[in-house]
Amino acid sequence: MVEIVPGVSRTFTEFLLLPNRTTAECTPAKVDLGTPLVRHAVGATASIRLSVPFTSAIMQAVGSPRLAVALARSGGLSFLHHNQSVEDQADAVRFVKNFKAGFVVSDTTVRPTDSLRHLVGLMKATGHNTAAVTEDGSPHGRFVGLVTSRDFHSARHDLDLPVAERMRPVDTLTCGKEGITLSEANTLLWEGRLDCLPVVDGAGHLQHLVFRSDYADHKQFPGAVVDAAKRFRVGAGVNTHDYRDRVPALVAAGVDVLCLDSSDGYSDWQAEALRWVKREFPEVPIGGGNVVDGEAFRFLADAGADFVKVGIGGGSICITRDQKGIGRGQASAVMDVAEARDAYARSTGEYVPICSDGGLLHDYHMALAMAMGADFVMMGRYFARFDQSPGKKVRIGGSVFKEYWGEGSSRARNWQRYDQGEDKLHFEEGVDGYVPYVGDLGDALALTVAKIKATMASCGAASIPVFQSTARVTLVSEQSYQENAAAVAVREDADTTLG
Numbered sequence: 001m002v003e004i005v006p007g008v009s010r011t012f013t014e015f016l017l018l019p020n021r022t023t024a025e026c027t028p029a030k031v032d033l034g035t036p037l038v039r040h041a042v043g044a045t046a047s048i049r050l051s052v053p054f055t056s057a058i059m060q061a062v063g064s065p066r067l068a069v070a071l072a073r074s075g076g077l078s079f080l081h082h083n084q085s086v087e088d089q090a091d092a093v094r095f096v097k098n099f100k101a102g103f104v105v106s107d108t109t110v111r112p113t114d115s116l117r118h119l120v121g122l123m124k125a126t127g128h129n130t131a132a133v134t135e136d137g138s139p140h141g142r143f144v145g146l147v148t149s150r151d152f153h154s155a156r157h158d159l160d161l162p163v164a165e166r167m168r169p170v171d172t173l174t175c176g177k178e179g180i181t182l183s184e185a186n187t188l189l190w191e192g193r194l195d196c197l198p199v200v201d202g203a204g205h206l207q208h209l210v211f212r213s214d215y216a217d218h219k220q221f222p223g224a225v226v227d228a229a230k231r232f233r234v235g236a237g238v239n240t241h242d243y244r245d246r247v248p249a250l251v252a253a254g255v256d257v258l259c260l261d262s263s264d265g266y267s268d269w270q271a272e273a274l275r276w277v278k279r280e281f282p283e284v285p286i287g288g289g290n291v292v293d294g295e296a297f298r299f300l301a302d303a304g305a306d307f308v309k310v311g312i313g314g315g316s317i318c319i320t321r322d323q324k325g326i327g328r329g330q331a332s333a334v335m336d337v338a339e340a341r342d343a344y345a346r347s348t349g350e351y352v353p354i355c356s357d358g359g360l361l362h363d364y365h366m367a368l369a370m371a372m373g374a375d376f377v378m379m380g381r382y383f384a385r386f387d388q389s390p391g392k393k394v395r396i397g398g399s400v401f402k403e404y405w406g407e408g409s410s411r412a413r414n415w416q417r418y419d420q421g422e423d424k425l426h427f428e429e430g431v432d433g434y435v436p437y438v439g440d441l442g443d444a445l446a447l448t449v450a451k452i453k454a455t456m457a458s459c460g461a462a463s464i465p466v467f468q469s470t471a472r473v474t475l476v477s478e479q480s481y482q483e484n485a486a487a488v489a490v491r492e493d494a495d496t497t498l499g
Contacts, residue, residue: 005293009329012365016480018472020460028453032463035375037077038257038285039306039352042345046353048233048257048285050376051075051223052449053366053464055355057380058082058237058261060390061404065095067388070441072096072232075223079235079259079378086242086249093234093253095127100217102182102230103199103208111137112144112164116152119163123149130196133167134206143198143206145169175200178207182230185210227256237261238286240269243277251281257306259287264312264326266296271303278304290357292328294340301344301352309378310337311358330359331372338373338468363448367455370464371471380404386441393437401434 035053036046054076056062060083068078080092098107108131110119123129129149134141145167152166174192176185176199189197189212199208218230225233233256238246240260247258258277260270265288277286288300289309297308311334313327334356345351353375360366366377384391384404391403438444461467 007332010331010475011329012331012359012368013361014329014476015331015368015473016476017364017368017371017455017459018474019458020470020472022457022460026457026460026462028450028457030462031453031456033075033449033452035464036351036353037307037376038287039350042349042351048225050077050225052445053370053374053376054445055079055235055376055378056383057357057378058259059380059384060084062380062383062389063237064388064390065092065099067383067386067390067441068092068096068234069099069232070386070388071383071445072225072234073100073217073221074442074445075221075225076445077225077233077235077257078383079237079261082237082239082246082261086246089236089246090249090253093236093250093255096234097231097254098126100214100226100230100232102185102214103210104214106132106139106206106209108132109134109137109139109141109206110147110163111135112162112167114163115159116154116157116161116163116166117159119147120154120159130209130211131163132198132206132209133163140205140207142204143170143175143200146173146196146198148195170198170204173198176210178202182210186212186215189215233257235259238273240267240273243273247277247281247284251284255284257285257287259307259309260289260305263290265289265291265309266299271299274300274303274305287355289355291337292333293336294343297337297340297352297354298344301341305352307353307355307375308337308341309355309357310334310374311356313358330356331368334369334372334374341373363451364455366448367452367467368473370452371459371467371473373468375464381435383441385435385438386444387439388441394434396434400437402437404433404435 033052035050037048037050038046040046052075056067056071056078058079058081060081063078063081068080071078080089082089098104108122108126108128110122110131110133112133119131131147133145133147134143147163147167157166174188174194174197176188176197178199178201180199185197189210195212197210198206199210201207227233235257236250236255237259260273262270270288274286274288285306287307287309288305290311291297291300291308292310292312300308311330337354341352341354354373355376355378356369356374357378360377360379369377381404383389385402389402394401394403456467459467459471461470
């Protein structure tokens with residue numbers, strides 16, 4: 001006979017937070033939103049932490065390299081989607097890893113005999129406007145000069161000229177020697193009023209480039225999520241079908257963390273994939289999911305998952321519940337899994353963070369998710385609205401929107417994520433639509449962060465762990481919603497007030 005799980009399947013919208021005492025030390029400015037991304041020993045610091053508890057969904061409509069850069073700069077992390085070729089996904093990882101760093105291995109390198117036309121094409125492909133010139137055109141060839149987009153103009157110079165005609169030769173440049181520290185390199189950049197410092201070895205071979213813009217970027221965004229080499233961190237989604245080919249390529253490209261992407265992660269296939277990755281690449285963290293209860297969490301944690309995603313059917317464009325009748329209200333799912341996570345930590349001494357994925361309609365829902373136990377959240381619709389997302393901008397009825405489509409839609413046809421039998425998508429589990437265009441990610445995310453910090457301060461919590469241990473919530477009735485929804489006539493003309 002079917003088992004009826006006690007309790008009602010509840011969503012975030014059914015709850016409100018009760019304020020706790022706010023001390024003089026607990027102000028929004030002092031709230032710390034730092035959180036662990038991956039498994040770690042209880043009492044220790046995770047190898048990867050986020051400055052803000054936000055990750056982007058593993059979706060074509062969301063996961064672009066541009067968005068990954070913007071989100072890492074703002075303190076979060078993006079997962080690049082796997083519904084593309086292995087080569088394209090690895091290239092996207094490389095783009096993010098090479099975008100900003102301390103010591104950069106040049107990915108825009110030419111020979112002195114290459115044409116300016118070839119250089120223009122290479123700069124367009126990499127998005128960089130500074131190229132190293134080496135004898136053989138390799139990143140570590142014998143260094144002979146630098147050329148930037150300011151050294152020539154396509155309308156003024158013959159693009160069939162060799163790069164040697166417009167480059168700045170090595171004997172006119174300031175170079176650092178191999179072994180120089182990043183602090184010493186930045187000193188040379190600023191004292192010499194340089195934009196780029198080449199670093200060469202004793203034989204004159206190029207090793208790295210150091211850019212002044214990276215120094216300024218770091219000072220402007222001190223909470224950026226970076227690795228030991230000051231490169232932006234980036235994640236990548238993988239599936240349970242081609243992971244043996246995809247994972248090695250992503251690791252070679254420099255990916256920081258992986259995540260198995262499935263609408264239902266409670267499966268032997270996902271456990272097998274987790275064990276394979278942990279055996280072949282033990283240094284690379286990998287998450288699992290999605291799940292909606294503690295039993296499924298324990299299954300994936302035992303298989304080696306470094307974090308677990310929670311949520312089935314709660315996404316704004318997910319119709320899995322309608323099509324298959326499976327899922328759970330996101331609030332109930334998060335609380336159940338959080339209880340299992342804490343029990344797992346007590347019994348094993350290892351803390352496996354959980355991610356709330358889906359069901360976040362308002363900014364305060366993010367605060368509720370963390371109060372109920374989530375260490376960080378994953379969002380699709382939220383990030384699809386920004387300039388940095390891949391969707392096109394369209395104008396509808398005088399308003400501007402961005403395209404947004406689900407991985408289970410016919411447009412995405414991500415059969416690897418939705419296992420429906422055979423290598424194809426028999427029916428849709430997502431829709432294709434639009435979301436209101438907002439603008440730049442950084443500006444909107446800063447507003448969301450401000451709201452969450454203010455909420456946590458009102459609840460007397462200056463950190464996410466304190467929030468999780470002290471937060472109080474109350475169920476909300478329909479009448480409670482109507483209580484603060486009285487109709488107010490909107491003033492259309494401020495000059496027509498009556499005396």
